[in-house]
Structure formats: C-alpha cells, structure tokens
Amino acid sequence: MPQTTQTINCTRLAKTAMIIDIPFPKPCLSPTMIRLTTTAHQWAAQFCNQQRQPLKAEQVYRNTLAVWAVHELLRVEGIDSDLEASHSWNLIFQTCSDAADLVLPSQGRLECRPVDPDAAVMAVPPETWEDRLGYVAVQLDDALETAMVLGVVESVQQETVALADLQDFAPWLERLRPQKTSPPVPALTRLQDWLQGQLDQGWQTLDSLLQPPTLALNPRSDLTTRDRPLIRRAKPLALPSLGEAQIVLAVAVLPQAAPWPIAVSLGPLPPVQYLPPDLTLSVLDPDGVAVMQAQSRATEQLTLEFTGEPGDRFSVQITLGATTLTEAFEI
Numbered sequence: 001m002p003q004t005t006q007t008i009n010c011t012r013l014a015k016t017a018m019i020i021d022i023p024f025p026k027p028c029l030s031p032t033m034i035r036l037t038t039t040a041h042q043w044a045a046q047f048c049n050q051q052r053q054p055l056k057a058e059q060v061y062r063n064t065l066a067v068w069a070v071h072e073l074l075r076v077e078g079i080d081s082d083l084e085a086s087h088s089w090n091l092i093f094q095t096c097s098d099a100a101d102l103v104l105p106s107q108g109r110l111e112c113r114p115v116d117p118d119a120a121v122m123a124v125p126p127e128t129w130e131d132r133l134g135y136v137a138v139q140l141d142d143a144l145e146t147a148m149v150l151g152v153v154e155s156v157q158q159e160t161v162a163l164a165d166l167q168d169f170a171p172w173l174e175r176l177r178p179q180k181t182s183p184p185v186p187a188l189t190r191l192q193d194w195l196q197g198q199l200d201q202g203w204q205t206l207d208s209l210l211q212p213p214t215l216a217l218n219p220r221s222d223l224t225t226r227d228r229p230l231i232r233r234a235k236p237l238a239l240p241s242l243g244e245a246q247i248v249l250a251v252a253v254l255p256q257a258a259p260w261p262i263a264v265s266l267g268p269l270p271p272v273q274y275l276p277p278d279l280t281l282s283v284l285d286p287d288g289v290a291v292m293q294a295q296s297r298a299t300e301q302l303t304l305e306f307t308g309e310p311g312d313r314f315s316v317q318i319t320l321g322a323t324t325l326t327e328a329f330e331i
Contacts (some may be wrong), residue, residue, distance in 0.1 A: 028155035032149040034069040063088055063100040066114035069147035071101055079176050080105055098125040108133040114141050121160040129156055186328040191253050194231050206232040206250055230254050239320050258309035264316050266302045274298045284315040
C-alpha cells in the first residue's frame with residue numbers, strides 16, 4: 001500500500017500581519033520585547049518544512065522564534081551569539097530533540113524556551129538540564145508578532161519552572177556582557193633612586209650585565225665629571241617571537257642642575273650580535289604619544305637621546321610584530 005505524506009503549511013503558524021515586514025530602527029520594542037520580523041519567520045518556516053510530524057513541526061517553529069528573539073536582543077545589547085553553531089539551528093538536533101539553545105562564543109549555551117501568553121510555567125525538557133548558562137522564558141504572543149523575555153533561571157532539575165520564580169533578565173544579562181579590561185600599568189622606575197644606589201627589580205648595572213660592555217651608552221659624555229658621574233643601568237627583556245634570545249634595554253642618565261641628559265639604548269644579549277629587523281624603540285610622553293622613534297634594520301644597537309627635568313615622566317616602548325613591552329620612568 002503506497003505511503004501518503006502529509007504536507008505541513010508552516011506559514012499558517014504566523015498570522016497574515018507578519019507577511020508584511022514593518023521597518024523598525026531596531027527589532028527591540030522595549031528592553032525585553034522583540035518584534036518577530038519576516039526574517040525570523042522565514043528561518044522558522046524553513047526548519048518547520050523539514051519536519052513530517054505536525055506537532056514536531058510546530059515545536060521547531062516556536063523554538064526557532066524564541067531562539068531568534070533572544071539572539072536579536074543580545075545583538076542589540078552588544079553581546080555576540082552564534083545561531084549557526086546552536087543545536088536549534090541544526091536539522092538533526094531539531095528532529096531528535098527539543099532543541100532551543102543559543103551558543104554564546106567562549107561562554108556556553110543559553111536555553112531559550114517558548115511559552116504561551118496564558119502559561120504559568122516554562123517547560124524544560126530533561127535533555128537540556130546540563131551544559132547551560134541559563135534558561136530564558138520567551139513568551140510568544142498569539143499572533144507570533146512579538147516575543148517577550150519574561151526572565152531567566154540559572155539551573156533546573158525538573159521539567160517545569162514556575163514563571164513566578166524567574167529572575168529579572170536585565171541584571172542577569174550583565175554577566176554575559178564582555179568586560180572591558182584596562183591594559184596593565186607598567187611599574188614606575190625612578191631614576192633619582194639610582195643616585196642612591198637603589199636598583200628596581202630586574203635592573204642591573206650595565207657592566208655587571210654585559211662583560212665586556214657591548215652597548216655604547218654615553219650621552220653628553222663631555223659633561224661627565226667626578227661630581228656628575230654617568231649612571232648606567234640595564235635590564236634584559238624577553239620577546240616571545242625571539243624564542244630564547246633576549247634583548248637588553250639600557251638607560252644612562254647624567255645628573256646635573258637641569259635638564260638631565262638621558263639616553264635609552266636597545267641591543268642584543270650576547271652571543272647574538274644584531275637586533276631583529278623591524279624592532280622598534282620609542283620614547284613616549286606622559287600621554288602615551290611617541291615623541292622619538294627608531295627602527296632596527298638588523299642593526300647592532302638603537303639609541304635615543306633627550307633631556308628632562310626632575311619629576312618628568314616618560315615611557316620606553318619596544319615593539320616587534322604583535323608584541324609590545326613598555327617601561328615607565330620618572331626622572
């Protein structure tokens with residue numbers, strides 16, 4: 001006996017009002033309400049038409065709208081989500097499970113459960129009780145024109161959750177927002193401390209680090225006297241792109257009434273003889289603006305000379321490719 005195939009008209013799940021997409025600046029009508037646009041219904045119809053069973057087709061349609069609504073809400077809030085990586089966007093998972101998840105890259109999966117306007121509980125299938133950031137209740141109106149995010153729970157151990165027990169979604173959403181982190185502030189090295197023989201962590205006398213000295217570091221050497229000795233300090237630095245090889249940052253200062261002559265120099269740590277090409281040495285002002293700069297062309301040494309008053313601050317920046325090292329100083 002020949003088999004008969006039932007045709008499912010998924011467009012009937014959406015009302016006629018949704019056939020014409022009314023343009024809005026944003027899909028969100030309020031902080032938790034999302035307009036279900038033609039795009040949302042096109043996705044839902046595409047997935048729905050791949051199902052043979054009417055109840056499964058309707059389930060897929062509603063799950064798709066709920067997931068798309070949360071995806072749009074997160075997009076407006078500046079939080080990334082990946083529909084394509086979600087099980088709810090995969091035919092196999094749609095068919096074999098009650099998939100309504102939304103992947104948040106580098107964070108996890110958020111479960112988006114559709115609920116009816118008159119529902120008192122949110123249904124949560126046992127297959128989703130693990131590996132979820134939270135469970136969001138998404139109320140779909142009767143016309144499937146809008147979706148309202150009612151709230152969220154972090155974990156479930158039963159198949160229904162009372163809507164009265166949901167947490168407010170807006171505050172909970174903040175934990176998903178990318179956190180802006182400020183770059184670490186480099187430790188401040190005070191050159192006046194060197195006059196007292198103090199050495200900050202990592203700094204050494206130039207002669208103790210390089211024997212024999214391979215960096216010519218003598219700014220305004222004609223002013224050097226017993227009363228104004230030239231102070232030279234050096235610090236080995238490691239750059240990941242150089243492997244085990246290191247470079248040496250050296251600073252020389254000539255204390256005098258004012259201004260103080262200062263030189264900063266960059267050279268290879270023996271037995272390496274040359275700096276790598278495109279290595280850049282910069283002197284930055286207190287605002288982080290480069291005021292002096294030199295770039296290696298497989299040279300032996302880079303040196304920048306300038307003067308400053310006691311109390312002035314500057315930074316020395318070393319850049320090679322994507323790696324940047326910064327040392328901050330106060331005269």
